[in-house]
Amino acid sequence: MDLSFTDEEEAFRSDVLHFLNERLPQRITGKVRSGLRLSREDMATWHAILNARGWLANHWPVEYGGPGWTPVQKFIFENECAIAGAPRIVPYGVNMLGPVLIKYGSEAQRRYWLPRILDGSDWWCQGYSEPGAGSDLASVKTRAVRDGEHYVVNGQKTWTTLGHYANMIFCLVRTNVDVRKQEGISFLLIDMRTPGVEVRPIITLDGEHEVNEVFFSDVRVPVDNLIGEENKGWTYAKYLLTYERTNLAGVGFSVAALARLKRVAQEVQRNGRPLAEDPQFAARLARVEIDLENMKTTNLRVIAAVAGGGAPGAESSMLKIRGTEIRQEISSLLRRAMGPYATPFMEEALDDGYEAEAVGPDEAASAAAQYFNNRKLSIFGGSNEIQKNIISRMILGL
Incomplete structure (x- = not known):
């Protein structure tokens, strides 16, 4: 069985194939097809190539830098990229945080963070799982206590993929311990260069340094880095996870x-x-x-x-x-x-x-x-x- 596309969609597929033939570096394709490890430079290079073409954030609205594609065009693009040996787009900024900012962020947050996701100024990682909060994600214990115009964050995240490359992390933090656990969580953006942030590697069975532990010790985060409302982060977390799971x-x-x-x-x-x-x-x-x-x-x-x-x-x-x-x-x-x-x-x-x-x-x-x-x-x-x-x-x- 094969999926049938309209003439217009087939023309789009041809455009995608031409782009991949012209712009996808062969050295990167060779690594992907051979199962070799990709460097940070490899991933950043493909990110930049797609952004220059306007095809990086293909599910974002046009007003925020998306290409305005139909669902079928998105499917065709992602399918042909994979078949051509293109690396997966690092998803944390483009595919996860971006949709949350577009739907729940303030206009000031969208104006500042979205362009930085696109041009690669920020490399994002995800601060969800903890040693005691994996599948039961609502049990996160990393605390964020309000202190004037900052939150003071203490706790630990784990299985943080590519966190050793990242300069920013979006985190679920507990801002209220006196309510039902889903109701006391907030969604916070944290600069990993802030004093008190420590990244420790976890080496996987294949010898790869892909995931990490991240520790927060009295890390001060501006209140302006709170997405949406305090204690409403569980709503934003679930919204993000639907995008992550579809992508998986x-x-x-x-x-x-x-x-x-x-x-x-x-x-x-x-x-x-x-x-x-x-x-x-x-x-x-x-x-x-x-x-x-x-x-x-x-x-x-x-x-x-x-x-x-x-x-x-x-x-x-x-x-x-x-x-x-x-x-x-x-x-x-x-x-x-x-x-x-x-x-x-x-x-x-x-x-x-x-x-x-x-x-x-x-x-x-x-x-x-x-x-x-x-x-x-x-x-x-x-x-x-x-x-x-x-x-x-x-x-x-x-």
Whole structure:
């Protein structure tokens, strides 16, 4: 099955493909397709290229720098970028904070922060999870106490992705301890260069420094950095999470990964025949491809339903569950297809400039690392178990 587009949409797709062919750096594409680590410079370079074309914040309103695309155009763009080997846009400023500022920020906050997101002046990270507040996010304990024209912040955030690159963090902080836990949370923007902010690395199983712990010790934050109303942050947090979860579906990245998997399944031999002809493997491959095609259609329906400027509701939880399960299944099948070539893991093989002779298929060096790293997909952004609770409550009324 394939999705059909109008002549105008096909013309847009051609424009996107031409842009990617002309402007997407091959050195970055090579890293993405080989599963190598991207540097801060790589991510910032792609950010700047998209911003120069006016295509970075493709879901923002035109008046704030968006391109004015239809939901189908957004889908086409993200899908073709992934297939072309473009890196994922770092989402924290563009895809998460931006929509919150546009909907809930003051006009002064929008005028100041939105242009800085677009031009890369600020690199944002997300301060949501804490050691005792992961899936139960409303249990955050990081405190912010009002002191004149500042809040004094104390506490800890964890699993802060790319926080070691960031100069700004948007945080959920507790500003009232005497009310129901969802009612005492505020949404605060914090400069990570402020005295009292400490970032400590967390090294993941594949040897990557991707996530961090962030500690706040008497950090003074201007009251002007409060988004919306004090103690209303839970509303803004939920709005942001719907965008994060929809983005986590990763349809385009699954399409690209599936194409890679099919190529490997044709190259690898089992009993003298391509692995793709093995009945058991072929059945799993067909199942995940069917699931992916169904999710494409669902993803289009969701983004079309919010074309008027709203945010996706519980549907984003559906996309998050299926999208992450599909990506995990593809990475699992890729690792299986590699067989013994996926067994050894050399961390240095994922770094730029590694020149030792490859063993096995080109993807072998990153197969195990991608498999283990993708185990997190069903946990972050709200665990899939929590998403099922949201669906049962908001859609099924249970």
